[in-house]
Amino acid sequence: MTVEEVDDNCVGFLFAIMVGRFYSSKCFCMTPAICIQDLHKTYDNGFQALKGISLDVQEGDFFALLGANGAGKSTTIGVLSTLVRKSSGLVQVFGKDVGSNSYETKLSLGLVPQEVNFNHFEKVFDIVVTQGGYYGLPMKLAKERAERYLTQLGLWDKNQQQARNLSGGMKRRLLIARALVHEPRLLLLDEPTAGVDIELRRSTWEFLQEINRNGTTIVLTTHYLEEAENLCRNIAMIDAGEIVVNTSMKDLLKKLHQEHFVLDIRGELDNAPVLQGFGCELLDASTLEVGLESHQNLNDVFDALQSLGIEVKSMRNKSNRLEQLFLSLLKKPEAKAASEITVEA
Amino acid sequence: MSDTPFNYKITAFNTIVWKEVRRFLRIWVQTLVPPVITISLYFVIFGNLIGRRIGDMDGYTYMEFIVPGLIMMAVINNSYANVVSSFFSQKYQRSIEELLVSPVPNYVILSGFVIGGVARGLAVGVIATIMSLFFSGLHMHNIFITLMVVLMSSIVFSLGGFINAIFANKFDDISIIPTFVLTPLIYLGGVFYSIDMLPDFWRTISQLNPIFYMVNAFRYGILGVSDINVLFAFSMLVIFTVVLFFLSLWLLHRGRGLRH
Missing domain, CATH: 3.40.50.300 (P-loop containing nucleotide triphosphate hydrolases)
Structure with a gap:
């Protein structure tokens, strides 16, 4: 029986939903592996x-x-x-x-x-x-x-x-x-x-x-x-x-409060540009490192850079995100409470 | 594992036995050829050259007298060597873990290795018997006793090899027992002489040697002569088999050197 077969029957419809949920839920009524x-x-x-x-x-x-x-x-x-x-x-x-x-x-x-x-x-x-x-x-x-x-x-x-x-x-x-x-x-x-x-x-x-x-x-x-x-x-x-x-894994990665990106720019800079709301560091004359909080988005970084006339050629994550989290967890005894995790990049 | 289906156990048992047989056939130059050369030398030197000067023993030529003992020696050595080297190698390479994580019951694992040892022991025994035909005629006083003794002796020493392998931690440990225990017991077990030739004290000591019973019971099956009562020899073989089987099973169950 599928949901489509009983859509004109309210009771049957509800029953089908319940059956569907029963089978689609991995945890419900199942012995763990x-x-x-x-x-x-x-x-x-x-x-x-x-x-x-x-x-x-x-x-x-x-x-x-x-x-x-x-x-x-x-x-x-x-x-x-x-x-x-x-x-x-x-x-x-x-x-x-x-x-x-x-x-x-x-x-x-x-x-x-x-x-x-x-x-x-x-x-x-x-x-x-x-x-x-x-x-x-x-x-x-x-x-x-x-x-x-x-x-x-x-x-x-x-x-x-x-x-x-x-x-x-x-x-x-x-x-x-x-x-x-x-x-x-x-x-x-x-x-x-x-x-x-x-x-x-x-x-x-x-x-x-x-x-x-x-x-x-x-x-x-x-x-x-x-x-x-x-x-x-x-x-x-x-x-x-x-x-x-x-x-x-999804929840764990969400706990990363900050992520760092390395941007290769066209041309060369003497000093790191000031980007409102973002941490920015000049790694070398044509490479920037930008830090983003989890609520921020990359488009704003690009807009800010564009307004300063800086063109981005390519971009990559600074390092493996999970690795940062892993190291952070193993360093901190109090990190056993996963909800309190904050990664210091 | 009482819930294990019977057919499953048979399949697992056959797999272990066939794996063991495949192993000693694959390395036949190490497993089947050396006993042929050793036995041939014994026949030529002891049986033929020296034996002619010794004369008859228990009514048979010296060559005829030592043939059963030499066959039994080959069976004992090879049954023991097969299990001790195979099981220890698997323990050393940790391939034994394939079996330990599988649902194969311990007694099936043990039986598989023992029958693998028996297969090599009997294979070498048959080769030694064929070799003996070049030097002596084939007597057969009682084929049932002959086969039973050779089979049970092979089982006893396969079990001995298994226990040695369980306790062994390095390759040296699997040669200590054959060198310092097995070889002296075989040589002092009446392969080359009748214990009637010994003084009373040494005759009594010889009766503590399990190989003495095997050699004599086997000689009785072939020639019809023995230094001891064959029924007593059989009883000893049954006791050794049962005790060593349950000791091996207990060691396997305890996981000595196998599980941490």
Whole structure:
């Protein structure tokens, strides 16, 4: 039943709207893909990697977990994939405790680890087919899926080569193909594009966006903040084992109160021009840096410059916005309250 | 994982076994050729050259007497070596994580590795048996006992290799046990002599050696002669198998060296 079919029937119309909302809402009546509550992990050497983190990831989400080295990202991924044992807390995947070692829970997970961890002497094709066997796929289906994912990730022409002969970027894409062979509902990616060149990184992003559109929930840890900004709808930042921010990417970026642009101008200036209401600095004779508050707009800057006879040739962001925010958050203990964030550029 | 479907377990088990078999076939120069050369040398030097001077033992020529022991030695060494090197390599390269994050139950993982070890042990055993035909006739007193003993011995030492691999932290650790424990036990396990030749004290000590029971039960299956009661030897093999299996399973469950 669609809304259009019942538009002459008021009751039916309202019912259709309710049904439509029910199915269009990702959170309503759905078990989250991941539910973590008060998760602690202390390693045998006494290092406290996680200090009571809590977060939910809804099914279908593309979620980023950001943090510096040693912040606790990989430990969190490790607990979800059962390679790391939690010290305490609740960790559920699709409503089931990962500690219960349930067949269904593990079947729903695909893991792309941070470090390459396949047998380097195996053939590329065999690595993916074998993984299919571990997840109960009959040989014929495992081979079909291996061909499909290796092709999609641009590795099919290497399928009979030993994995050790692949380049670094190819190895990382092989890890993704391997993790997808059983078509998991939840894909955990621990820095999947580390060491991958820009072109390959972007093609990997497109591939991940495609499988996310097809319904796979993706949780990504990354050092490339641009990666999180481009791919993810929701984000958590982790620092020293604690979640400092857990919000949507859109809301997080809105919290940037100031953004800086670098303008290349035609001709040369001796001093920075005075622009009413905008901070302006002369970086060199033909380059200006202009700061904008979130309520201001660039047209006003251009108008002000034009009135002074200054012509802008080109323009770029001074730096990655998310990076500024990230650094700001990790510097400020009080920044845990995301609503109070102000970026000092 | 009681909710795991049976068909799934069979597929996962077959996958692990086939992966193990593929591994030792891929590196056949390291896995299948060396035992052939070693066994041939034993046959030529001990069986043929020295054996002629030793004369008969338990009613058989010395060559005939040592053939079962040498076959068993090949089976034991290769079953152990396959599992210890394969599992430790996967642990070292962290490719074992492929299995640990998958829904494969621990006992299926263990069984897969053990049967992989048994496959190599039996493959080398068959090769050693074929080699022996060049030096001695093939006797077969009781084929059932022969096959059961070789199979169970192979399982016991595959399990031993698995435990060694679990505890090993570096490659040196996987050669310590074979060098300092396994080899002395094999040589003192009655491969080359009957314990009737030993003084009472050493005869008693020999009976603490598990390999002594395997070699003698296997020799009984082939030649019909043994230093011990075959039923007792079987009982010992069953006990070793059960104890080592559950110890391995417990270590896997604890995730020693595998999960943090």
